[in-house]
Amino acid sequence: MPRPKSPRTRPTWRRRFALALKIFVGLGVLALIGLVIAVYVARAQLPSFDELKSSPNGQMIRVHAADGTVIVSLGPSYGEWLSFDQIPTVMRDAMVAVEDRRFRSHIGIDPIGLARSAKLAIERRGEGRRLQGASTITQQVARTIFLSNKYDVGRKAREAILALAMERKFSKDQILELYLNKVYFGGGAYGIDAASRRFFGHGAEALSLSEAAVVAGLVKAPSRYSPTADAEAAVGRAGVVIRLMQETGKITAAQAAAANPTGVALAPAPRQNSVRYFTDWALPQLETLIDETTRPLDVWTTLDLNMQRAADAAVRANAPKNAQGALVTIDRDGAIRAMVGGTDYVSSNYNRATQAVRQPGSAWKLFVYLAALEAGHKVEDKVVDAPITINGWSPRNASGANRGEMTLRTAFAYSVNTVAARLGQEVGFGTVADMARRFGITTPVDTRPAMVLGTSDVRLLDMTRAFASVANQGVAIIPYGITKVTAQGETIYAQAVDRSQVLVAPYVAQQMTDLLQTAVNTGTGRAAQIGRPVAGKTGTTSSNKDGWFVGFSSGLTTGVWMGRDDAKVVPGLQGGTAPARAFATFMKTAVANRPVEEFDTKVTLPEWALEPDEESYFGQPDNGVYVDADGNPIDQPAPPAEDSTDDGDRVAPPAPVPQSEQNPEQLDQDWIDRVLDRTPAPAPRPTPTPRPAAMSAPPRVPEQPSDRVLIRPQEARPTQ
Template sequence: MAKRSPRQPSKFRRIIKWVFGIGIALGIAGLVALVIAVYTARASLPSYEELKSSPNGQMIRVHAADGTVIVSLGPSYGEWIEYSKIPAPMRDAMVAIEDRRFRSHWGVDPVALARITKFAIDNRGTDRRLQGASTITQQVARTIFLSNKYDIGRKLREMILALALERKFTKDQILELYLNKVYFGGGAYGIDAASRTFFGHPATNLTLSESAVVAGLVKAPSRYSPTADAQAAIDRASVVLDVMVETGALTRVQADAARPAEVKLAAAPKQNSVRYFTDWALPQLEVLIDETVAPLDVWTTIDLKMQNAATQAIQSNTPAGAQGALVSLDRDGAVRAMVGGRDYVSSIYNRATQATRQPGSAFKLFVYLAALEAGHKVDDRIVDEQVTINGWSPRNNSGRFSGEMTLRSAFAYSINTVAAKLGQEVGFGTVADMARRFGITTPINTQPAMVLGTSNVRLIDMTRAFASVGQKGVAVTPYAITRVTANGAVIYQHEVDTSRVLVAPYVAAQMTDLLQTAVNAGSGRAAQIGRPVAGKTGTTSSNKDGWFLGFSSGLTTGVWMGRDDAKRVGGLQGGTAPARAFAAFMKPATAGRAVEQFDTEVTLPEWQIEPDEEAYGAPDNAIYVDEDGNPVPREEVNPDAVQGREDAPAPGEEETLDDDWLDRMTGRNAPPRDAPPLRQDPSRQPAERVPPRDGPRELPRPLQEARPNE
């Protein structure tokens, strides 16, 4: 048996010694490099007074069109509180929860480093971030000198700066910097700003309970904010108190005596509807400018008088239990008013820009635009008759068909079968393309029922579409920011683009002709404001949504009403509350503007004679469809769907139509087809009132108006 060579152990030992020696040499070299880096960083650190005055975050002042400052956003700073004046519970709470070994380490906590090293090994290959290892000194370094971007290089620089800070400043100075610089949420930097924001008094008066709440905010300011989630703030404060007991800062009796749940919060600053506008406008700064440090002044398009009128119009006209939204655009696309709900304080959800809802008959704008562009004229004749398209058979609200009529009549009374026939003729894809051309950004289905507004849209998109028609076919793009200045220098200036022509001017003029008819003779009568108005109503099945969109004197306004949960709203139709809100806003909004006539005079539909009472505010030809745009048999529709309509039958009574209604909708006793359209005569006296339903009825002479539908 061969003997083991006696040289093998000594060779192995030499290798071990060689590796160990290299390790020591590298360690010494690394230590020397670290010391050099730390003292180099120490030499470049600003003085303590300079660190106290260094800024955090970016201040933004937002101006209305008249220059009024409507909101100031960004960081909020309180008074600088010297270490000796900071309440001891506040100092102890912050050290306990954020860095319990603050008084003993050199800026970097070796225990925490060991913990994150183990964490890194256990979670290698995952996306989990290393958290909880930064000391208070490291957080000061990051807050003042570095960004929040997470990478290994930034972490190393943070450690070197922390070691340098500890070499230059005392622990008390570092803690003073931290408490006066750290972000506590709600735009508040430093404990004084946080105390005033959340409790309404300076930080020098902070109690133990308040200190626990404030200290608990640093880990996740938005999650633990007492104004956003009171219970989360209370629970977090309880954790802080428990940690203070563990570290010896408090006794258990003292901690139990604290009552975070009984802390009184400062009253929230009063918010108003203009915040819907600023919440929508300010995020646009990210793509408009690159400046992220200098204080900004942002000049916007909002007209405060119009905004107040819009708020009042929505609050006064929106049905109980429903929400309302309004957007108003000037002729160049400037947003003059925006209301995203009845009350910003109770709901910051902006229904004018975020909500997507079915537009109902308001979507017929794109159907008729496509038909007019394809060569149709407003006086072209088309037959209202039963039609089936790919298995879909649209019906009118009357349940009957009226025979031959002009496109003007079909649009004024929102005849569904005519819209379906036009959509089939030009192509449903063409209608969808027209909607996208005019600024609809949400998906549009191309099933036949799409002509009745079954695709969800946004109010602001529909409003810009109507505005583009009002501008004779030139694209109107909504904008909110006119210019931005930084330290007095203009860094952004908006330029209006009028180069995009969506349809030929004659197409837009004919569409305006139809829209005038809908307001003067159709379901949009409630939107009249004593000057020329062009617009269209929209109502979806089961009275879930009501719309009115229109323009006058260069101002285009869209109104939507409905419930956030999409349940029915009794009596809600586009020609009722939304049209009234439109008029309530537009009357004062256009009061200072010159009266502008449209290119075409108002020409009433061929059936137009002075109406009886029932002609006002009738619902549109809402089609019952499912979420995919497929028709739903009438008997399967929730019977509540027709309740609340002005013409709804009594409970248990079948929805029937009287002879007068049938006569008018089927065209019996209509004037000769070659008779010229009648024009509106303001001096005309109302037609003879018809008898009630339970007695014999007689038509006014020569013919009573056909009942309009949205």
């Protein structure tokens, strides 16, 4: 009879299985204890809900115009934070349906979702796919705020621990609020409000069902499903979201059928217009103004949108064909009200108002005459227009003729080069250079004699600043574009205007303004007249490569430059033509709502009135090309039907002044004819009489490749 087996003789496999089970359970218990400890340690270290709300996704910068309008938004996020109650129900339901349908029931991780994803990963292991679709909304919040998007096992483990900890510390509503305000939706937009404004042009609190479906569909692949990049893919993904919302009972079949993602109106893409010239100049200054690199910023600027539009239009309308233009206008306190750095920001973001350095031509004579006035000259002082040689340099006037004794007023109004050279020699060329630096010229200044004709390269902003300081009674104007900066409602920077730096005595500035008025009223800048007091100066460089006009009226100072970036000839371009016309076009709009302001000195006419055949004095354009009204070259000169500026381009004559309002000292044409011993022509608009031999234009000098004023021993190309 066989003996019963002893308990000690049980099969070895059973004993091993029991031992392994005990070890496994023990390890599981230890792992669970470790997980609980890790979760509660993480929970204790989690920031508060308010701190998580303020944690940045990257610094946001919103730039405001002077009227508060947001003109540019920079950085990865620019939406408003919406509390849970402010978020539309359709948006909350859409996001839960498509991203985490068991959000309300899981503990931070979703075992069912993990199992399904693991199964799919095993089935598709030959396709090289990784575990996808298992992250809950809570895990995505943890990853967005605390972790990176790098995919590895360690990161997934930390993500799961943080998700469990967050579920222990925050409510489901708080987690969903964090998620909807922080998740990335593409196009630089973090959060539903940023996405709504980016794609639909309105805040998220007004999202419709179809719009919410489009936004919810972006999270899976922001670039692939972006409505601005692939509208068809975005609509298809939105359809999936709407179907899932119906499946989960969030919307009815009727609501799903009524939804129409294809009918969603997208916000127009922001235009890269001329405003960007201003913001590209102003925003880099934040590095020196503030020390805030995390909180979102609101930057309040001086830009006047109406003036900016007018400036853009004026440059586009008046810039010669194939040429560029730039304009900047400064208010009486230094505030930049408009800045245009080119004819088209999209094709060229090079800012010619602040970056380009070009020769200013006779606009530079501002500093020559300021130095002379400060040295004791008066506007009515007599000077001599006669040949002069300085260290081997012999400047000449555009006509090649000299007129003898004249007043400073006449010499400035008609931009007489020999007088400028004589004044520069008298006061010292170094003194003129110092005056330019005093008034804000930041580029190197040449101190050779020819510098009086504007041979030193300058920036348009610097020249405009100099004229603005003259308009400000000789008190320095410091241009600025940022008035204040706020971070989450706190003002961290505010502009303080400095009015303490006196550059020249007020009487010097007043006399300079007197001269500048004359240049606009009867001299080289007549095309800049706008029907109210204006003071300014033209500038033209050799072979018509640069044209300038800088002037002021009613508290605004505006500078205009035109030319080619490659410094090639622009036929017909003179400071008194396209730049002066652009100035007038812009200023008529810019000062329309400002009161008319008279200058301290009244307009006084120069000794001579402009002669009918003005080229006998001013000469023809030094490139010798006849041009039409648009600056295009023509074969034959048109019969003179209008007066022209000093720059050789034709403009409409000023409106006649009623006899009752004429200055008794006004010189009429009969008087000029008698003094010059001319025989009055029988026709109302006669063909100009031939020039006397002594008044004939000098032979043209072959064009030089450089854009600088042509300067040679014993001769210099005139600048006007």
